[in-house]
Amino acid sequence: MGFHRCASVADMEPESVCEVVVAGRTIALARDEDGRFHAVDNVCAHLGGPLGRGYVDGDRLVCPLHSWEYELRDGSCAMLPGFCLPRFAVRIDGDDVLVEVPDPVPATAASTTE
């Protein structure tokens, strides 16, 4: 587990989103209308749409495929009560946007856990 630099503050306008790869994992990095950054899983709970290729409307992230909406503050989705997108901690250090993601599981460790 650790924070990884994944973007520059200056590169993202409020109400924008992009896909970033952090420690081998693709996530959706979004900036809400107030300029706060949010990092969530890139996979839509509907049919797996790439959320980082969608758009931000106020404080909601909208999937590009069928427009399901997720609240950026907690990952909740009105279409799936009780469901929340996995979220990742974000830290700003100067102009750097840092996201904390779990370390990938080494292949040898994964194959020995049963």
Ligand code: FES
């Ligand atoms: S895949 Fe995201 S709304 Fe359908």
